[in-house]
Amino acid sequence: MKVYPGKSILKEIAIGRIQFHSKEEHTVSRESISDTKQEWERYLKAKEQAADELNTLYEKALKEVGETGAAIFEVHGMMLDDDDFNDSVKNIIEAQEVNAEYAVASTGDNFSQMFAQMDDEYFQARSADIKDIAERVVRILLGKHKEQNTDNEPFILVAEDLAPSETVQMDKSKLLGFVTELGSSNSHTAILARTMNIPALIGIPVSEEMDGMLAIIDGVEGKMILEPDAAVLEEYRKKKAESEKRKVLLQQLKGKEDITLDGKKIRLYANIGGIGDVASVLSNDADGIGLFRSEFLYLEKETYPTEEEQFQAYRTVVETMGKKKVIIRTLDIGADKQADYFQLGHEDNPAMGYRAIRICLDRPEIFKTQLRAILMASAYGNVGIMYPMIISVEEVIRAKQYLEEAKAQLDQRGIRYGEVEQGIMIETPASVMISGQLAKEVDFFSIGTNDLTQYTLAIDRQNAKLDNIYDSHHPAVLEMIRMTVENGHKENCWVGICGELGADTTLTETFLKMGVDELSVSPGRVLPIREIIRNTRINP
């Protein structure tokens, strides 16, 4: 048994086997070889094994999801058998006298490029299939036979670091918790853990040997226990059962109103990062969605999502939520959220750089495509639009103009849309200072406490070294929030909090007394916050 202390993201316990997520398998080195014949044989053997794997996957999928879902593995098998693909591998091995891994990776890159450049979306998406088969063969050549994510057992994900794009693509249904070596408590991995309501630890030295080992994440005390003794395991199983029991008690708050003891109705909303999170919004009985991060549509792709794609995603969420409010935040890309095709370039200080509304106002076609998609979805429910990273009244006026232009374009096409509330994120000190003027332009404010803390305290939230002084309870931050609420209310603007602080139960009472009208939290935090709202008296 070994105990590793780390920084905890969520006070929950997880018990399960570790799956080590390694990036190495995507990096292939180019090595010279002399026996090209033997290298070709190596490839043929690996290819055969890959075909076997695909066959097994096909059979398994056939049983679980049926013919249509399984067909993809059959197609992968046939691509692997494709003459052009194999000739290319052979050519590279022989002409360049290089290792099979390199030949397969290069071939995969070339063919997937071919598909990526086609002008039809369906065929563009096939580039991922080519990459997938190439990676499968490379993994086998490297001797890493293990199939990731194929067994049915839930697991604890251990990795050196996780990029937002990786967490987006991950199958989250089997995830018990995260352990990473790098990253800060405000990274997007941490946000994902909070959204999923699963424990995560950072700052733990990880290694590939941990793969397959039994581990406990103790999010309450902030430690990971590797290969626990029987007694320790038993103790944690009990603790876990107790916390489950408390969750059951919280379930009784479902269907109850979010109203304080003295009768103020609070909008208790949930934050989501994709369509998949809607189920947990409903199961935790949130009144609406206070922050729908639209980035996933952009991060998951290799090129700009179309109006239709975006519309379908927004509509799915809006329709599912029925009459409940869904506030969609327009594209907040840049800084730590990058998509290659935006070609944002390197910045020395991306948090203060070219991001969010700044990109949107600078590239209005991308912005208007999104606005049209949101407007189209608004015909199906109750939609709000929220603009991020605002620092001036001018920006808000321009964003609103683009929305009007988007409406006019839809009018021309005869497409109907609903009434949408417009609001802004308050996440820069500048927006707090001029919140009185900004409030005249919009229907609501939503305070993004993560960035607001970072900019107010001048502390980079990605810098793990500064985690100890990154204090979101800092009086300056709390005063910023109070000021925003006061100025918003003067102009009949409702004010909410959608940052991590909104879910901080030690501050809920403080916020309610400040007059905060809305709290938007990760779905798993809705019921604990409801419990506090219902036990708080605003006016003593």
Added chain:
Amino acid sequence: MKTFQYVIQDELGIHARPAGMLVKEAKKFESKITLAGNGKSADAGKLIAIMGMGLKKGAELTVTAEGPDEEAAANAMEEFLRSNL
């Protein structure tokens, strides 16, 4: 040499799955079967190349079969296209 024309009816065009089935069908014959359309052409036995043609609904396809069993090959391909694409 046997040649015939066909216009793709399938909503998605020659997408992965039917392309795979088409390759299987083509490989049953000894004759060299070639598909041409959309300004490109490909050997009917090569899946990636066929998909690379990007044939959508409405695309005009010319199929050529050349070899000892060309008659049978062309008939089989036509039959396949009619019932699947």
